[in-house]
Amino acid sequence: KAGVTQTPRYLIKTRGQQVTLSCSPISGHRSVSWYQQTPGQGLQFLFEYFSETQRNKGNFPGRFSGRQFSNSRSEMNVSTLELGDSALYLCASSRTGGETQYFGPGTRLLVL
């Protein structure tokens, strides 16, 4: 069974630009969660999507947004990038959002 996949794996952007990251969940999983990981703050929850609806959201500014498609694939978007957005962005999937989450390899974003 294929795992969670994320694209791209690496990105370099400059301040003020925007970026879109993609996540394909494990087949049969309908919940997709996004996390930001930095050395200083650790792993922090961004938001979760289920059946194309955002059900839960962490404490991040509105520059961070996402969406989910009918095939459960998800994208997250960060607009007006800041230096502090440099991080490893992780996507995780689970069947319903109430059980074990399985993580993808992450997208490493560097903002210059």
Add this chain to the structure above:
Amino acid sequence: EDQVTQSPEALRLQEGESSSLNCSYTVSGLRGLFWYRQDPGKGPEFLFTLYSAGEEKEKERLKATLTKKESFLHITAPKPEDSATYLCAVQGSTDSWGKLQFGAGTQVVVTP
């Protein structure tokens, strides 16, 4: 708000030297407690899910246990390939769809 504290922050072990990692948590109703291992630059790899106090799970040299306030990850006779950061996370039962609250992790180094 759900909180997770892991100790120690770092642990250096000789090959074969058993030890335990601690994860203390506060949560409004525990839906699940999760252990992951993470290698540098990679996504977290799932290890165990524990649901109720008294539960124990084992996998090779690892054993996870759960009480009402904390969880322990016991590493028995570790090998160098057990070197990684071990992450503990909880999911509460209130408004927590898809949301894991992570601890800062314990970085384990096992030397030959």
